[in-house]
Amino acid sequence: MIEALNLVKRFRDKNRGEVRAVDRVSFQCRPGEIYGLLGANGAGKTTTLRLLATILEPSEGTALVAGYDVKKHPEKVRSSVGFLSTATALYGRLSAEEMVEYFGRLHGLDEPTLRRRLDGLFDRLEMNDFRDRRCDKLSTGMKQKVSIARTLVHDPSVMIFDEPTLGLDVMAARTIVGFIRQCRAQGKTVLFSTHVMSEAEKLCDRIGIIHGGRLLAEGTLSELRGRYGKQDLEEIFVEVVEQ
């Protein structure tokens, strides 16, 4: 479960002065649900997700993630979250196994549990062929799988994906989309951001449209269609943003 409560993030910018990258954003994302944060570049998607993953600290407001307050118990929040973005790269000089192992240890897993999880993940994601290969020698698709294994090693109840398919080819993107659906099937709370309308239409149970740091509209796809009298998500998005 994710519950954002009036989240605000202010930055100081040399040219623009104080900037509100996230402005009073509130929403809920329930277990077994995929919530899509839809917005253009610079809309505040990444900052919102970073606040929820406790990589950044909110200036005002707070959020409850897996029952923990992001301000009071950031470490507990991170223990319950799997965070994946195009910015979360792999250590090139570690092997695929060492990479996942490292994060398992950082999450405090004991050795027998870690071994069990590693074997399970490497079987499930078909990664055994490149288990010992260094991450910098892997193809994009293989790297994606290692990143997925890294986010899953501690079996988090909440998954946060920041534009996970950005810059990926069709096959690698399909792996990710399939993986997001699997997470929902397992009853995990899934939050993901995108600027690709078709991806949001295909995947999301509920959609939030974010622009200029503010959440302007939210609902299921059919609710949004009904509210704005339009079928195409792109048309809906443009209308919401222009209002």
Next chain:
Amino acid sequence: MRFRNIGIVYRKELVDSLRDRRTLISMIVVPLLLMPLLTIGLGALSAKLIGQAMQETPKVMVLGGEDSPRVQAALAALPDVSIVPAQPDYAEEISSKQIRAAVEIPEGFDVKLARGEPMQVKIYMYEGDLKSSFGADRLQKFFRDLRDRAIRERLEARQIPGSLIRPFEIQQQNVAPAEKVGGAILGGLVPYFVILLCLTGAMYPAMDLTAGEKERGTMETLLCSPVSRTHLVMGKFLMVLTASLATAVLSITSMAFSFGMGKKLLLGMARGAADAALQITITFKSVLLVFIMVLPLAVLFSAALLAISLFAKSFKEAQSYISPLMIVVVLPAVAALLPGVELNAALSLVPVLNTSLVSKEIVAGTYHWKYLALIFASSCIYAAAALAIAVRLFQREDVLFRT
């Protein structure tokens, strides 16, 4: 749990860094090669050059003196100089190193010498040129001997004892042990290199573990882990410190080994010329003490480098910040090499310079325990401050996500 997390981060950084060729070069290859190269290589080269210069028979020119066959003949009979025919452009020939020196004999030298009239003999040389000074020295020795002999003969003719003009003799004798003499000559250089290598050893990993991670996008991945940022930065710091100390330990070891080897090698080659400089005995006690004194300095360097490169967005930016730091460190280390810079209470508080000065003394076998304690304590305070700054910076979002 706390130390476990720091340990996990440290172990990963160690494995990661040891797989990086650039870290290996700065941490292991440079100290292992640089020290023998400096001591044996440079020492052998200078000993060889001095030996060669001493063995050469310098070409000298005798100007004038055609009316003084006695002095001409005596000069020609000198075994360790070779007389070349006089030329009017002798100054040019000395400058272009065609000849090493020239001597100008005044008119009627033999006659005036016999009569006891005052005259002046001029020796021309190339100031600062080793071979020229050897040539000029030999000419000067010849004329000094000649003068002394003339004085003795004149005194004897008047039946005056020699002690009249030499009421007493002056003798200068070294009482400092050989290791201290050597220490004063080479001792300044040793800590200078150890300190410098301590810095260079930490430089690359510090940049790689911070700015490098930002650039490669692994910093955000790492920040997703539940480990607190203080523990993350401590793990990274310990790795940078390991690299710094490994470089220092390897350079001290390789230095001690090179001195041992170099001494035997060079004593044979230099034929006694560089004896004093090579009479350096590095004891285990002094090595250990230098290491202990360098320890807080290594912490200071590691933490400072980590803090500075953490601020940078990319590896390149980190390099441009750190290059000026090299000068900041090299200057006080070099200052310790200057003659006359002696350890005192005020200098004991200047970071880098204090360690450099005290290490020089340690290598030379002098132990000022009061200063040692003061320097160790002040270095520890600077190191703790730098580490605190690095830890604080790692908590700041505007530093970690600087765009």
